[in-house]
Amino acid sequence: MSETATTPASPATHRQGLALPPPVPGEKHDIDSFGGRLTYWSAAPAEPSSQPPLLLIHSINAAGSAYEVKPIFENYAKSRPVYAVEMPGFGHSSRAKRQYTIRMMTDAIHSVVVEIQKAHPGQKIDALALSLSSEFLARAASETPDAFRTLALVAPTGFDKRNQRWTRGSRAIPWLHSFFENPLWSEGIFKALTAKPVIGWFLKKAFGSPNIDQGMLDYDYLTTHQPGAQHAPYYFVSGFLFSQDILRIYQDLQMPVWFSHGVRGDFVDYGFKSTVEGRPNWTVTIFQTGAMPHFEVPGEFMRAYDEFLARVTGAASV
Numbered sequence: 193m194s195e196t197a198t199t200p201a202s203p204a205t206h207r208q209g210l211a212l213p214p215p216v217p218g219e220k221h222d223i224d225s226f227g228g229r230l231t232y233w234s235a236a237p238a239e240p241s242s243q244p245p246l247l248l249i250h251s252i253n254a255a256g257s258a259y260e261v262k263p264i265f266e267n268y269a270k271s272r273p274v275y276a277v278e279m280p281g282f283g284h285s286s287r288a289k290r291q292y293t294i295r296m297m298t299d300a301i302h303s304v305v306v307e308i309q310k311a312h313p314g315q316k317i318d319a320l321a322l323s324l325s326s327e328f329l330a331r332a333a334s335e336t337p338d339a340f341r342t343l344a345l346v347a348p349t350g351f352d353k354r355n356q357r358w359t360r361g362s363r364a365i366p367w368l369h370s371f372f373e374n375p376l377w378s379e380g381i382f383k384a385l386t387a388k389p390v391i392g393w394f395l396k397k398a399f400g401s402p403n404i405d406q407g408m409l410d411y412d413y414l415t416t417h418q419p420g421a422q423h424a425p426y427y428f429v430s431g432f433l434f435s436q437d438i439l440r441i442y443q444d445l446q447m448p449v450w451f452s453h454g455v456r457g458d459f460v461d462y463g464f465k466s467t468v469e470g471r472p473n474w475t476v477t478i479f480q481t482g483a484m485p486h487f488e489v490p491g492e493f494m495r496a497y498d499e500f501l502a503r504v505t506g507a508a509s510v
Contacts, residue, residue, distance in 0.1 A: 210417045215259035215283060216276050218269065225303040227280030227296045228288050232304050233258060234276075234311075235269035243272035244315045244341055245308050249301065250279065251323035251347075252433055254386060254394075254425040255412035257283040260322055262407075263490045273312065277304045279325065281424020283415060292427040294328070294362055294435055301332040305339050316341035318501065323459070323483065324349045324428070327438045334441050342504055344450040344497060347483040350438035353463035362432050369430035372422075382422035388413050400456025400482035408487070442468055448507075449474045450500040452493075457482035475500050 214220065218235035246268050248261040258265070258276040268274045278285045280300050281292050301319075308317055318341050321329040326348030333340045372378060384390070391412045395404040415421065427433055435441070442449075451474060453462060459482070468474045477496045479485035486493040 210414045212284065212414050212418055215257045215411065216262050216265045218265070220284070221307070223303060223307060226299045228286030230277065230280065230300055230303055231284035232275055232277040232307070234273065235265065236273040237270055241272045245273040245275060245312050245317050247304065247308060247317050247319040248274065248276040249319070249321035249325040249329055250282070251325055252279065252428050255391060255416045257411060257415045259408060259411040263486045264320065267490070267494050275304065275308055277301070287418060287420030287423060289420060289423050292424045292432065294433055297328040297433060298331045301328055302336065305332070305336070309339065318342045320344035320346065322346045324433060326350070327435050330438065330441050330445060331435070333447065334444055337446060340447055342448045342450065342501065343445065346485070347453045347459055348451065349434065350442065351464045352461035361436050363434040363436060364432040365430050369426055369432065372426040372430065378422060382425070386413070386416035391416070397458045398483045399488065400454065405487045439464060439467055446473060448504045450477065450497065451475065452477040452479060452485065452496065454479050454481040454483055454485050459483040
């Protein structure tokens with residue numbers, strides 16, 4: 193089912209929490225998936241476009257939502273079909289208390305890809321993911337490579353020099369998750385971690401600068417104050433969503449991949465970037481920003497991505 197929505201200026205509150213406005217302007221879709229109700233948003237230009245659909249995937253953190261891809265969504269909706277999924281446990285998707293896993297997150301991408309393919313039969317998809325969701329996108333693409341034309345990984349995890357292994361499975365710390373989900377303090381800890389000043393502090397670490405996006409701060413506060421908002425983030429901070437074998441997955445990708453990252457803030461450890469740098473299907477772009485270059489230098493970011501896509505189109509036509 194779907195509905196057309198736009199972002200209201202001042203959301204009202206209700207008894208269960210703060211009302212959550214749409215993260216991007218577009219049409220809302222809810223589908224059933226292994227991870228429960230899955231929400232994605234779509235938009236397209238008024239005139240039909242010959243460009244393939246673009247799928248955008250937000251990062252995974254305490255305040256993840258499709259708002260994180262808003263500048264990209266709004267830019268490309270003018271020229272091509274664009275979709276933004278909200279991953280299980282985040283945004284408008286189901287936030288049920290259940291186990292959140294790498295498999296669930298990967299299958300959520302598969303589920304949305306199937307829906308996009310129904311709307312655009314015969315077309316491959318360009319897909320872009322932020323941070324940890326780059327791992328889920330890469331895994332999905334390795335499992336169904338024919339569905340994707342290109343991948344774009346923005347500030348991807350998995351290239352740091354800490355805890356790198358080559359075995360299957362996650363980096364889960366079960367006792368830590370049990371601690372966080374203790375009913376005596378589960379909601380209290382999350383409430384403390386998602387106070388607006390604390391969210392602002394984390395955003396400054398991500399941006400590597402006090403010049404954060406105010407709209408993101410406001411939306412992060414709203415999305416973290418929804419019923420069940422703590423469940424998926426607790427699996428995130430306990431390591432259940434980080435893959436031990438992601439470097440192997442990255443290296444095995446065959447389609448064109450754009451890898452971009454900033455140089456400021458807490459997310460700048462790309463010590464194993466050399467494992468893919470120089471491969472003929474990988475393009476690496478460095479921005480003088482933090483982990484959200486599309487918010488800090490949107491024009492430069494879109495131009496670099498457009499140049500990557502143009503090279504792919506040009507190579508395909510030769």
